Structures are given as C-alpha cells and as structure tokens.
Amino acid sequence: MHSKSVRLENITKVFRDPQSGQRVTAVDDVSFEIAPGELVTLLGPSGCGKTTVLRMLSGFEAPTSGRILIGELDVTDVPPNKRDTAMVFQSYGLFPHMNVFDNVAYGLKLRRVPRPALEEKVTRFLEMVGLSTLAKRPPSRLSGGQQQRVALVRSLIVEPAVLLLDEPLSNLDALLREQMRVEIRRLQRSLSTTAMYVTHDRVEAMSLSDRIIVMKAGKIVQIGTPGEIYRDPVDTFVAGFVGKVAFFPCTTRSIASGLCRVEVRGRNFDVPRWSEDLKDGDEAVVMCRPESLSLGAPGEGIEDGVVTTNVYLGNSVESWVKSDQGDVLVQIDNPDMKKIRKEGESVSLTFQPELAKVLVGFERLPKN
Amino acid sequence: MFTRRRVYSFVLAVALVALAEGWIFSNVRGEFRSIMSASRMRSVAVTMGAFPRRAEVAEIFAWLERVNRQDAQYRIAWIDGIPAAGEALPAAGDADLVRLYRDNASDPEFVKGFDNVAYEETYRGAEDRDVGGALRALIFAPAVDSPKGEGVLLFAFDLAEQRSFERLLVVLLGVVFCVAVLVLWQIQFSRDPIVGFAITGLFLMSLIFVAYPLFESVRLSFVQDGKLTLQIWRSILTSRGYQAALKGSIRLGFWTATFSTLTGFLFAFVCSRTSVRFRPFIAAMGTLPVISPPFSLTLSVILLLGNNGLLTRLLGITRFSIYGLHGLVLVQTMGMFPIAFLTLSGVLDGIDSTFEDAALNLSAGRWKTFTSITLPLVFPGLLSAWLLVFTNSLADFANPLILSGNFRVLSLESYLEVTGMNRLGHGAALSLLLLMPTLSAFLAQRFWVGRRSYVTVTGKPTGRITELTTPAVRFALLSLICLVVVFLLSLYGTIVAGCFVKNWGIDYSFSLANIGEALTRGRDALFDTVTLAAVATPLAGVVAMIAAMVIVRRTFHGKRLLEMLIMTPFALPGTLVGISYILAFNKPPLILVGTAAIIVINYAIRELPVGVEGGVASLRQIDPAIEEAATDLGADSATVFRTIVLPLVRPAFLSSLSYTFVRSMTAVSAVIFLISARWYHLTVLIYNFSENLRFGLASVLSTVLIVIVFGVFGLMRLLIRKNENLVRSIGA
DSSP states (O other), rough: OOOOEEEEEEEEEEEEEETOOOOEEEEEEEEEEEEOEEEEEEEOOTTTSHHHHHHHHHHHSSSSSEEEETTTEEEOOOOOGGEEEEOOTTTOOTTTTOHHHHHHHHHHTTTTTOOOHHHHHHHHHHHHHHHHGTTOOGGGSOOHHHHHHHHHHHHHHOOOOOOEEETTTTSHHHHHHHHHHHHHHHHHHHHOOOEEEEESSSHHHHHHHOOOOHHHHTTEEEOOOOHHHHSSSHHHHHHHHHHEEEEEEEEEEEETTTEEEEEEEEEEEEEEOOTTTOOTTEEEEEEGGGGEEESSTTSSSSEEEEEEEEEEEEEEEEEEEEEETEEEEEEEESGGOOOOOOOOOOEEEOOOOGGOOOEEOOOOOOOO | OHHHHHHHHHHHHHHHHHHHHHHHHHHHHHHHHHHHHHHHHHHHHHHHHOTTTTTTTTHHHHHHHHHHHHHOOOOEESSSSSTTTTOOEEEEOOOOHHHHHHTTOOOOHHHHHHHHHHHHOOOOOOOOOOOOEEEEEEEEOOTOOOOOOOOOOEEEEEOHHHHHHHHHHHHHHHHHHHHHHHHHHHHOOOHHHHHHHHHHHHHHHHHIIHHHHHHHHHHHHETTEEEEHHHHHHHHOOOHHHHHHHHHHHHHHHHHHEEEEEEEOOOOHHHOOOOSHHHHHHHHHGGGGGGGGTHHHHHHHHHHHSOOOOOOOOHHHOOOOSSTTTHHHHHHHHHHHHHHHHHHHHHHHSSSHHHHHHHHTTOHHHHHHHIIIHHHHHHHHHHHHHHHHHHHHHOOOOHHHHOOTOOHHHHHHHHHHHHHTTOHHHHHHHHHHHHHHHHHHHHHHIIIIITSOOOOOOOOOOOOOOOOOOOOHHHHHHHHHHHHHHHHHHHHHHHHHHTTTTTTEEEEEOOSHHHHHHHHHHHHHHHHHHHHHHHHHHHHHHHHHHHHHHHHHHHOTTTTHHHHHHHGGGGOOHHHHHHHHHHHHEEEEEEEETTTHHHHHHHHHHHHHHHHHHHHHHHHTTTTTHHHHHHHHHHHHHHIIIIHHHTTTHHHHHHHHOOOOOOOHHHHTHHHHHHHOSSSOHHHHHHHHHHHHHHHHHHHHHHHHHHHHHHHHHHHHHHTTTTTHHHHHHOO
C-alpha cells in the first residue's frame, strides 16, 4: 500500500451565484496537512465549506487560488479521473445497472487489470467486508449497510493514495452507523490509507479520527486530536460544537506560571488552560464540560439553579439545571453511588477548575 | 489553470498552426496559380496556332472578333507590328484591351512584353491589370506572319475562377484555424477537454445548422436582386392570394384543432373515467394514427371519397368534392386527434378522481359533477391540446399538398413559391409568416397554459374509478368512438386493399401487378430512405444524449442559448426548415444541397429536441454521484458517457432512436426541398404517384412504409420493456 501525505496550501474557493451573480466565498484561505496513513476529519456545521474542500481534493471543484499536493505532486489542475484519490459518496453512487461484483471491479477494469487478477482481488475485498456471497446482486437489492460497504470497497480496491469520505454514514440508522464506523476505521487502518472524512456529526468525528479539523464559515477554526479539541477548544464555538458545555461569566485576575486565576461570582479559581488572547482584567467565560460539573446545596457553588429533568442512563445520570446561564447539563457518573437531586430541587453548580478552560467572549450557541 | 507555462505553450501551438496553415496556403495557391498559368499558356499556344497567317487585315479582324465572341476565359487584341516604347501602333480586337495598350504604351511592363515578343517569345505579365472593370492577367504573344511580318497578340485572362478558388481556400483554412485554436484552448485550459469539445461541437452544430439557416431565410426575405428591400414583405402582406392563404391556414387550424380536441377528449374521457371494457383497445386506436406515414390517410380518403372514390361511386354522389377545406379538416382530424388524446388522457389520469367522488357525495348530479368539477379541471389541458393540434395543423404540409384543391394554405403556398416560381425569398417570407401563429400558439401552450395545470401527483394509487356516466350515455359515447374507429380502420384497410386492385375507381379486379411495379420503381427510393434514416438515427440519438448530459450536468457560459438553439427546430414548420436549408447551403462556404449529408443533418437537427428532452428528463432522475463515482475511479468523460450514462438513459435513448428513425422515414415537409436525383425519398415518390393518379402504386409504397414504421415501434417497445427493472432501480 502506498499511502501519501496530502497538503493544502492557502486554498480559497469563490462561487458565483448563477442567479444573482454574487460572489460567495465558500472556502477561505485553508491550509493543512495530512500525514501518510492518517485519518483526518473535517467537522463543521452544514454550509461551512467542508464538502467543498473535499470536492477540491478529489478534483470535482477547482480552487480559485492555492495549491493542492498529494505526496510531492501538485495536483491543483489535475482532473478527478487522473487523481490518485477515491471518494465514498453520501448517496454511495453505486452503478444501478451493474451487480456488486461489477461495481467493485469498475475501477480495476479501467486500469486494465487482467481478468484472473481482477477476480481474485474483487473476491478478496468483498470477503473483507463479508459480501462475497452477494457478488451477483444488483445494488437495489442490498440493504443500506451493504450498499455502504460496496461503495467503500469499490473505492478502496483501486488502492488510492487518499480515501475521501463525504458523510458516508448519514443515510444509515444509529446502530448501523456505529458498526460502520468501526468497519471504516478497521479497513483504513489495515490498509493504512490516508483518509479524509467529512461529517457534521461530532460523535463520528471523535470516534474515528486521528485528528479533527473544525471549520466554520469557510475557515479553519482549530486543528487537533479529538482530546485536544474536546478539552482545549480555541473558542466558545468549537467548545459548543464538539460537545455539551456550559459557560459561566468571569473576570481574569492574573495570568502566570501556567495558571490563569479567574474570579467567578466573587470567588477565585486557578484554571490551567486559557485563551491566549486574554489579558489580566478581561471579561471572559469559564467553559465547563458536563462531567466536570457537580451539584451542591444552594449558595455553595458558582451559580444557583433548579433541577428540571433527570435522565437516567445507567452509567450516568444527566441532570438539567435551569439557571441564569440557561439550561446547564450536569453529568453524574456512577450515579448509584451518589446522591441524586430530585427534579424541582434548588441546587448550586460547582466545577473542577483543572478540567475547565477560560475563553474569550461569548456568542449564542446552537442548542444541543 | 492559466499558468505561464500553459499560456506559452498555447501561444506557441497557435503560432505553429498559423505557420503551418500559411505554408499550406502559399504552397497550394502557388501550385494552383502555376497550373492556371500553364493552362493559360496552353490556350495562348492554341490561339497563336490558329492566328491567320499571311492574311489580310480584314481577315484578322474577323478572326479577332470570332475569338472574342467565343466568350472564352480570355479577351484578345492584336497589334500590327511590335511597338517600341511609347509607340502607338494600330491595334484591333477587344476595345478595352486596345485602350489599355494605348494608355500604357510606355509602361515598363508593356515595353518588356513587346521586347520578349520581338524575340518571338511569349511573355507572362508580372502584374494583373484592370481590363473592362476587372483585374485580368496579361500575356504578350508574337503574332507570327502578321501583315507586317510581325505583330503582338495581347491576351487578358479572366481571374474570377482563380479568385473564387483562393477565397474558398482562405475560408477553409480560416475555419480549420478557428477549430484548431478552440481545440488547443480546450486542451491547455480546460480540466475536461472531452466535455469542452462536446460543448464546442454542440455550439458549432447548432449555430451552423439552426441559427445560420434561420438567419439566412430572414435575411433573404428582405433582399431582392441583391438589394435590401421591404418589397417581398410588402407584396406578401398586400397580396389577396397570400392573405387568403393565411386565412385558410388559420381556418383549417381552427377547425382541425376543435374537432381533434373533441375527439381526443371523447377517447380520453372514456378511457380514464368510465368502466368500458375495451379501454386498452380504444387507447391503442387513439394512438395509432400518430405514427402513420404522411399521405396514407389522405390517400385512402381519396380512394374512398375522391372523384372516382369507392363510396362516391357507390352512393352516387356527384356534387361533392373531397378536395378543399372539408377534406383537409377530416384528414387532419383523423391524423391529429391522437395528439389531443395523449395530452388529455395524461391530464385526466393526473387529476385525482376523488374530486369527482366528493362532488357526487355532496349529491351533485353526474352531469353537474362533469360540468362543475371535471370540465374546469381539464380546461387547461383542453386548451393546451387545442393549441398543440393548431400548431401541427398549420405546419402540416403533406395533406394539403394532395388534398387542398383550390383551397390555399401557407405551407403549400411557400412550397409553390420555391419549386414552382423559384422565388426563394418569397417562400422564406411565407414560411416565416406561418411561423408567427405557430410560434405564438407554441409559446402560449408552453408558458401560459402549461403552468395553469391542475395535474397533481399525489403518489396515492387511484385504482378504483367512479362511474361518471349512465349506461345510456356510455352507449352514446361508445357509438361515437366506434364510428371514429371504424372510419379509421377502413382508411387503413383501403390502403391495403388499394395494393391488390388493378385500377382503383375504374377496374376493381384483383391484381398483383401494382405490387411488382411499385417495388421495382420504388426500390431505389426505399433504399435511399432507409439508408438516410439509418444514418441519421444513431447520430441524432447519440448527439441528443450528449447534449442532455451537458445540459443537465455542466454549467458553462451560454448554456441557455445552446439549449434554446437546440430546442428551436421543434417549433419550426418543416417547410421553413427546408427552405432555410436550401437558402443557406446552396452557396459557399457550405454547399450541401444535393448531397445525402444535408438530408441526414436535417433529420438529425429536427428530431434532436425530442431526444434531448427525453434524455434531460431521465438524467434529472439519476443521482449525479453515480457519474462522479465513475469519474473518481478513473473514467474520463467519454468512458463515463459510454459505460454509465448511456446504459442508464437507455430507455430514453432507445425511444429517441426509434422516434428519429420513424420521423425520418415519414418526413415530407422539409425533405421535399432537399431531395435530389441521387437521393430520393419514399414519401415524395408516394406523392408523385398520387399526383399522377397511380393510386395503386402509392398504396403499395404506403403499406410498405406503414409496415416498417410499426415494425420499428414494436421492436422498441420490446427492447424498453426489458429495461423496466433497471428504470425502477434507478429511482431507488
């Protein structure tokens, strides 16, 4: 297997609206690199330009400016059929007039692979995803998951330098989605293919990726491992997009020696992570994940509120607390060993400073 | 895309092409000039040999006059003696040449010429001179044994032929250069050169074969004797005859459209709103005439009701003539009510009959339900059907050709202008005049009525039909339908019967003589017709699918324009297309009249819109990701088209193929202008036979045509049915 690196340099894509003739910048000065064999996810809300990036990488769109390199080769002007990429489409794009075998063999036929070798390879790849018994079926007689596997294998069999996946799981139900996630990860690892995955589903991104690129309005907001993105988001948008979160207004007191002292409701906390733009005395917010919050008696914590709903999940309980900062989710692990506040009970919120982060500003978040 | 390297290599390649073309041009021109010059020298030598030796001056004068009168490629003058520089010796022959000599006696070129002649050598003039208003090549030749012993024969050769050849060469190389530049541009700057070529090709095709002929016919309707004038239009718009023809066309269209819509509605209503048992049969009868060849219905109507017709004689009718408006309305209604039937049954099937159920439920009577619910809902459909038939009736040419008698219609009038009086400009103007009502009806149907449709796609199966008619009404409706069907079948039967009768109208004894004769005399035409249709069919089919793919899947500048150009021929009357083609293609740079190419192109261009619409409709239902997946796996556009698009749109492709084939086999209106002695068309032969009252022969050929047409349609139905599994799976 020959996996290659991918590099995007200052890619910008401007579309022209065919009706109004207005120019719309879909992708704005995007640069990143994917190491050979790495799986990187482009994560962002719909319309953020992530699919456009993928389509430029596959060659279906030409960037307005910037360069795309696969390995050491500049492929910016190379048409999609001459690029060493293979794409798995959201709607799979299976050829309805060919059976499973011919679908998978299509790329090999174009590469003029001799018949015996072709048959051997197609059979081997179909076995890898457990579809060898369905080789003669037309795609219309396959289940959604099976269709997805055919699409995946059809792309992988040509041994692309880069595998591109465009929201491949969005047409599947939740259970199947989980299975396919594991399957994709397994195949990509075993073939050590470089892969770029596009999704707006944060769970998918978290569970699949070596690294995640978060995009917003055509720009990259943050690049990092799932852990980094979750623990150490650059701003409130990323924090809210990759997981449930609560923000509490605060004022920075002093930033020194790896700790940022903040004042929340008259009490000081030392938080190990903070936004670099912050200076002493700024108005800021403390970002807390549900698992770093806990509930206490009213007046004890940084914010008072009332428990509105408890959701029992077995390994945890999710308590929704209505407060001045909106509805805050508190996750209580090992609930059977802890005291659970009743719905309607007045409580206060406390947080673990070592798991929190101080962020600049505050913007309206998507409800989640 | 526009990197410096690419721009450089593009410029370099263009320069190379230009250089190569320049080299070819100068070589070919030089070669041609030397050939021309050699042939001139030969004629000079021949003429010199014929010069009367040792003859009297008078005899020489007579000879000169004879030579000049021959209207050859050259003029000639004779100078008595060899003049020294500036010397004006007596000269005779062509007056312009003599004057030229007098004016230029001291011109160095002439002096040089005379010097050469003094050594008895022929001298080719180095520069061309104006003789009699045009540049001509001069040659000085010795006139041996002149009265004075020596003399000069001055030749001036016509250069028109050489000029026109060189102009043709320039046009040809210019076109090659433009194409080369376009090709190089695509290769250097397009991500997908194949699609670039396809788009360029489609544009060239539609500009050359749609826009250019139309433009020519509009232009030539304003030109008379080489001058821009409104004369043609004035004469057409003021002439009583033409006004009568316009009125005739509209009257014919009105009545045909009205009767066809009524008949079509009758059939459609019975098929989709009653529980009559033979509905499939009625539907089949309602579609049958749509694919019947031209002349076939006219022919049988004449056989039945003509002056010597079977019924005319049997019933002893004397004061009745089928020729004229009545006959035309009858024949056109029989031929065109299927258009209304198909439109209206689509509309009726699309309107949920629960509306009617609801009305009946609210205790409205059946008649009340029909008038207050069904009719208003169908009204846009009725209007649309009426307009469609109206357009078709106006554009119809085949039926009036045989059956119009003294009744005048525009399509026929424009044909007579062109073939009878050779007034192409008038013909063009008349068919443009025909375009006005046709186009406005077409546009009204498309953009006004088409949008006010109440057809709803509910997706709910409407299996049960509420009976909207009482048995008595049903019986009445069925009787009417039976009447139409029996008449229709008897028309077809008459044609078949016509094959086996010795001489229809006079001698009804059984005979096979007609079949033998018709097949012998029609063999070549039949062969031509099938060949031309067979060539045009795959061409139109493939081009239609390529155009559909480009229109649906690509965005490019001028897409709307291209779409419009491709769809235009659909709305054009055939006579206009035919006249436009002879106007545009009987002169340089594209001389196609008389070739098979012009007929094939005409078929392809005229049937393209239907194929494109079918292709576009079926491509729109196919997920673009399917094609992108193929591209992504390494297939170039041509491979994607061949292995993915074509198989997926196969039903549309097949029906486009069969449609083109059948329409080409049964074409009349445009092709009648384009046929030649070499390439003939079966329908025109049928017309000729009917004109000469050889109805037996015409019947045989019509029957052959009907058999071929039905055979092709049957074959297509068979092929498409096999494909239905596929069609279903694409939707999934």
